[in-house]
Amino acid sequence: MKNGTIITIENLAKHYPMGGGKFTALSDINLTFSKGEFTGIVGPSGSGKTTMLNIIGSLDTPSEGATNVLGTTSREMTPKVAATLRKKHIGFIFQTYNLMSVYTVYENVEFPLLLLKKSVSERKKAVMDAIQWVGLTDKIKSKPPQLSGGESQRVAIARAMVKRPELVLADEPTANLDAKNSHHILRTMEQLNRELQTTFIFATHDDKVIQYLRRIITLEDGTVASDEIAKQ
Amino acid sequence: MIAFKLAYRNLVGAGLRTFLIVFVLSVAYVLIIFMNGLYQGWEREGKFEMIRWEVGQGQYWEEDYDPYDPITLTDAHAPLPVSLAKATDNGSAAAILITQATVYPEGRMLGIMLKGISAGQQVLAIPTEQFASREDEIPALIGTRFAQSANLNVGDRMLVRWRDVNGTFDATELTIAGIFNSSVPAVDNGQIWISLEKLQQMTGMPGEATLLVMGEHADMPAEVAGWEFKGHDVLFAELDQMIKTKSIGGSVFYLILLALALLAVFDTQVLSIFRRQREIGTYISMGMTRSQVVGLFTTEGAMHAILALLLGAVYGTPLLLYIGSKGLGMPEGTDSFGLAAAQRIMPYYSAALVIGTIILVIVATTIVSYMPSRKIAKMNPTEAIRGRIQ
Known part of the structure; x- marks a missing residue:
């Protein structure tokens, strides 16, 4: 990989069995991503955005081609290696927040650090920092059902960022939010991207997100239709 | 974790x-x-x-004795073995002679087991010291269950009929000298306890017994000719x-x-x-x-x-x-x-x-x-x- 490149994708294709044949979700994808990018994979529903995000996040594997994510190639990607990669280096933000409803805000944000076996004092400091970044210090003991959609997504951002990952993958993070909350969380993510040099890759078709992106990769029917630097 | x-x-x-x-x-x-x-x-x-009340630390049974078959009692008696004599003499084993008998409390007829037990025994909780209190008559001990079912009280007298070693019927009167309260029905229901020496005399079986109940400090030889040892495994089965x-x-x-x-x-x-x-x-x-x-x-x-x-x-x-x-x-x-x-x-x-x-x-x-x-x-x-x- 070139200096500064954290992800390379070469001749990637993804097929799913369907009936007697197969459905091709992605084909002939060649891309590279550098550290500190704030990039969006955009396109209509069914264009393969989420599939690509899942492959980058090692939740899914390519049918053809190869990937190299943070130095780990798709050939080396056993379930255990993939789990370690996600645990240490990748944060996820989902459209539906995916918070643990029985945990408090603090416990939700703390979760990735428990998996990393951080000490109590390390966990406490990191969690408080992350909650402060997203401005939810007053909601620390609340549980997800007591939060608004915007607040829930901010907790999800804090959870993704608490371990200071090199890469954050956000799948339609604003799809369930109103405009005000969408802008709030996008500004938060943009700020974290600048301050911590964390690479953000979004899968979205939301114009509100697109206006914040610095690079836009457009997918159409599973192929890259365009890859351009956004006009700020 | x-x-x-x-x-x-x-x-x-x-x-x-x-x-x-x-x-x-x-x-x-x-x-x-x-x-x-x-x-x-x-x-x-x-x-x-x-x-x-009943089994002590184990029992020696005369080889013909079968507690589930009263008919065998006629033959299930033998002179006390020499190897166990010391234990019976010092009270660390209780010799028991058993015979079938019939009693007639208040004119009713009841089939019972008449059991003779040595008065000086210290193995079982049966209050055999009470045998010594009445020398003029045959003192008998019964349990509360039998006393209740036969409507007997201390001091009551009743006729008892038994067969001696030759099969001849004989009869005499017993006096209830004591009623003991035991949680073990096997020493109570249908049982009358009298002195061993008296029963040996009544049945014409001097020095004989049906079984021996061994106490805590008694020597228990593995083999005794004509007698079989029954341990807790058998007695508690x-x-x-x-x-x-x-x-x-x-x-x-x-x-x-x-x-x-x-x-x-x-x-x-x-x-x-x-x-x-x-x-x-x-x-x-x-x-x-x-x-x-x-x-x-x-x-x-x-x-x-x-x-x-x-x-x-x-x-x-x-x-x-x-x-x-x-x-x-x-x-x-x-x-x-x-x-x-x-x-x-x-x-x-x-x-x-x-x-x-x-x-x-x-x-x-x-x-x-x-x-x-x-x-x-x-x-x-x-x-x-x-x-x-x-």
Whole structure:
């Protein structure tokens, strides 16, 4: 990989069995991503955005081609290696927040650090920092059902960022939010991207997100239709 | 450790549902320990009482003696063996001669076992010292059950008829010298105890006995010609069998309760995995392997048993200790089964019982928690994250 490149994708294709044949979700994808990018994979529903995000996040594997994510190639990607990669280096933000409803805000944000076996004092400091970044210090003991959609997504951002990952993958993070909350969380993510040099890759078709992106990769029917630097 | 921490959080977060399952499981713990403790206490008490009143530390039976066949009594007597004479002389063994007889209390006819026991014996709790109090007549001892059924009191006299060694009928009068209260029906129902020397004289069997009950300090030779040694394994076989049968019957009750609790745990696990697919996908996205998630859900289910253990200890320990110290009154007529039973049974909770119960419940809960959790290993995480049913 070139200096500064954290992800390379070469001749990637993804097929799913369907009936007697197969459905091709992605084909002939060649891309590279550098550290500190704030990039969006955009396109209509069914264009393969989420599939690509899942492959980058090692939740899914390519049918053809190869990937190299943070130095780990798709050939080396056993379930255990993939789990370690996600645990240490990748944060996820989902459209539906995916918070643990029985945990408090603090416990939700703390979760990735428990998996990393951080000490109590390390966990406490990191969690408080992350909650402060997203401005939810007053909601620390609340549980997800007591939060608004915007607040829930901010907790999800804090959870993704608490371990200071090199890469954050956000799948339609604003799809369930109103405009005000969408802008709030996008500004938060943009700020974290600048301050911590964390690479953000979004899968979205939301114009509100697109206006914040610095690079836009457009997918159409599973192929890259365009890859351009956004006009700020 | 993380699995325990997360499982605990999830369980506590589930609130009332967790409490209900934990409560039922805790009742299962307490009931299993209580019921088995009761049977163990009964067994201990029964054996203790039987040792005191009937079996001592073992018995030598004249080789023809069969307690289940009274006809054999005619021949089941022999002179006391020389090797056991010392024990009978110093009172550390009690020689007993048994013959069939008929008594006529208030003109009624009752078939009984007439038993002669040495007056100086110190092996059994039968108050044989009372034989010495009346020299002019034949003093007899009976138990409370027989006294009640035959309407006999201390001082009552009654005719007794028996056959001597030659088969000749003879009769005389007995005087009730004492009525003893024993929890062992075998020394009471239909039994009349008189002095061994008197019975030997009455039957024409001087120096003879049917069996010898050995005391704690008596020498017990392995082989005695013409006599067979019967240890506790033989003498308690009936009691053991009876308690085993009763405990199997009793176990049905708490096994049903345990099965219900396990079914609730199983059901909760199935429901959890069905409803928490998004959570499962999220765990995987955050870096847990599928097997770790299986472990987490299994631990979560198994932790019901741990929490139930704690809850059960909170209310079960004082409850069981209280019952253990006060004992449980046995219903009237329990001993009419022929089983030694004290008026109050003191449950006995052995370490093996408590540890065995804990292991049983935890292992059973872990198994029923693991079975549905295996489904997680087959889940597609990308589908699970979206909460799609798989």
